[in-house]
Amino acid sequence: xxxxxxxxxxxxxxxxxxxxxxxxxxxxxxxxxxxxxxxxxxxxxxxxxxxxxxxxxxxxxxxxxxxxxxxxxxxxxxxxxxxxxxxxxxxxxxxxxxxxxxxxxxxxxxxxxxxxxxxxxxxxxxxxxxxxxxxxxxxxxxxxxxxxxxxxxxxxxxxxxxxxxxxxxxxxxxxxxxxxxxxxxxxxxxxxxxxxxxxxxxxxxxxxxxxxxxxxxxxxxxxxxxxxxxxxxxxxxxxxxxxxxxxxxxxxxxxxxxxxxxxxxxxxxxxxxxxxxxxxxxxxxxxxxxxxxxxxxxxxxxxxxxxxxxxxxxxxxxxxxxxxxxxxxxxxxxxx
Numbered sequence: 001x002x003x004x005x006x007x008x009x010x011x012x013x014x015x016x017x018x019x020x021x022x023x024x025x026x027x028x029x030x031x032x033x034x035x036x037x038x039x040x041x042x043x044x045x046x047x048x049x050x051x052x053x054x055x056x057x058x059x060x061x062x063x064x065x066x067x068x069x070x071x072x073x074x075x076x077x078x079x080x081x082x083x084x085x086x087x088x089x090x091x092x093x094x095x096x097x098x099x100x101x102x103x104x105x106x107x108x109x110x111x112x113x114x115x116x117x118x119x120x121x122x123x124x125x126x127x128x129x130x131x132x133x134x135x136x137x138x139x140x141x142x143x144x145x146x147x148x149x150x151x152x153x154x155x156x157x158x159x160x161x162x163x164x165x166x167x168x169x170x171x172x173x174x175x176x177x178x179x180x181x182x183x184x185x186x187x188x189x190x191x192x193x194x195x196x197x198x199x200x201x202x203x204x205x206x207x208x209x210x211x212x213x214x215x216x217x218x219x220x221x222x223x224x225x226x227x228x229x230x231x232x233x234x235x236x237x238x239x240x241x242x243x244x245x246x247x248x249x250x251x252x253x254x255x256x257x258x259x260x261x262x263x264x265x266x267x268x269x270x271x272x273x274x275x276x277x278x279x280x281x282x283x284x285x286x287x288x289x290x291x292x293x294x295x296x297x298x299x300x301x302x303x304x305x306x307x308x309x310x311x312x313x314x315x316x317x318x319x320x321x322x323x324x325x326x327x328x329x330x331x332x333x334x335x336x
Contacts, residue, residue, distance in 0.1 A: 001319045002026045003073070004045040006034040006054050009268065011304060012075075016049075019308035023316055033264070039063040047071040047315050052078055052295070053264040058086040065090045071318045075311040076298075079328055080207040080234060088329060095314035095326040099154055101303035106158035108297035109202055109232045112256030113163075116228060117142060121291050142166035148198030149186070150214070151205030151233065152178040159202060160186055171198055174205070192222055200228035207234035217242045226253030232297045235261035240280050247287050254289045258297045267294045 005016065008029040020027055028045070032038045034054035042048050048069050050056060056072060061083060064072070072082065074096040087094050115121055118139040126132070147168040149160045157180050160170050170186035171194045172178075182188075194201070201223070205211050215229065216239040229252055231238055240261055246252040260266065262278055276282050284290050298307075314324035 001047050001071075001315055002028065002045050003047040003049050003315060004042040004069075005029045005049040006032065006038070006041075007051040007268070011299075012051075015304045015308040016075075016312070019305070019312050023312040025312060025315060025319075034060065036060055036063065039067075042069060043067040045069055047073055047318070049073045049075055049311060049315075052076045052081065053267070054081060056082040056087075058083045061086050061090060061092060065092060071095070071315065073311050073314050073318075074326075075307050078207070078234060080236075082328075084329060093318055093324070094328050095311075095318070095324045096328055097307050097310040097314075097326055100306040100310060101298070101300060102154035102158055104300040104303040105155045105204075105232055105297040106162060108258060108293070109155075109159045109204075109230055109256075110162045112230055112232070112258070112291055112293070113142070113200060113202070113228065115291055116254040116256050116289070122288060142168055145169070145199040146171060146197055148173070148194040148201040149181070150174070150191070150194065150201065150203050152181050152186075153204065155233075156202075156204030157181050159204060160184065191219075195219055195222040196224070198227065199224060200230065202230040203233045203237050205233060205237065207236050212236055213239040213242075215239060215243065217245070220246045220251055223251065225251060227251065228254045228256070230256040232256075232258040235259040235263050240284070244280060244283055247284070247290065252289075254291075255284070255287070256291045257284075258293045259295055260292070263295060 003025050005027055008031050013029050016027055030041050034050050036059055039060055042064055044067060046068060048064060050072060071093045077096055077098050079096050082094055084094065119137045123137055143166060145168055147163045148171045149156050150173050152172050152174045157178050160181050161184055164170060164184045172181055172186045172188050173191050173194050177188050214237045220242060238261065243252060243255065247255060260281060310326060314326045317324040
């Protein structure tokens with residue numbers, strides 16, 4: 001099957017081409033993001049392969065459908081950028097890769113937690129400048145602290161398991177309780193209880209209408225002074241302006257982000273020679289207790305290999321008239 005691959009980076013091409021040696025599809029790579037303006041690049045392609053920041057709203061889906069596309073193969077777990085209702089009305093099949101490597105994201109999450117707890121980012125820069133003073137680098141041990149995990153699917157459960165290894169007390173919140181988390185001592189509580197009792201809070205829930213800006217001024221007011229907040233899930237779970245205010249007041253003691261609600265124009269691009277125009281993002285970069293990575297939690301060799309293989313397996317199943325394992329519909333959206 002002919003596949004138009006959008007938002008292509010060199011690593012996407014490498015892993016998809018390797019996986020395609022077995023799958024045997026025709027891959028055509030496009031560097032731009034998929035938007036209404038770039039839709040014409042996909043004319044005549046029965047399948048489109050898209051990524052997290054591609055635009056798949058009703059208008060884009062209709063244009064793709066009119067020009068022959070019948071399958072949208074997302075090479076990621078998230079699908080909040082896809083208008084599933086419109087896709088269903090058009091008869092478009094939407095697939096994703098829900099479990100390519102949950103450990104990759106969970107380990108990155110804990111990496112951010114450790115770096116912030118021990119101020120590794122500040123220490124790294126100091127030593128490179130020949131400054132070996134310890135003033136300002138006083139950290140804390142995770143042992144004995146309370147970790148709140150919001151969203152306990154595969155990624156959240158693994159992150160909790162790792163944190164349990166540091167002897168953290170585990171609190172959790174989700175629409176469905178995960179026995180794996182309970183088996184390591186995790187306790188499910190209301191969001192308000194989690195906010196009030198947690199020393200660090202990490203987000204692993206999907207972006208649906210009910211979780212949009214889950215972390216806002218009201219939620220932050222319920223948290224401990226100096227709380228650590230981590231988000232490696234979806235940028236729009238957090239009201240960034242509210243978080244900036246909380247950083248300024250000291251309510252948030254440290255912040256680790258791998259996603260950002262307005263990341264589409266920033267992440268995955270080299271902007272080192274440009275002035276960042278996003279004032280809110282630029283403001284966050286000025287805080288010494290903030291670490292931001294550019295949506296790289298998934299970025300491991302094992303994960304990229306699995307993403308490529310599962311994405312193309314979904315296409316192959318569709319081509320053969322079978323139901324792809326990664327098929328998603330509006331009815332499957334998890335709502336808290």
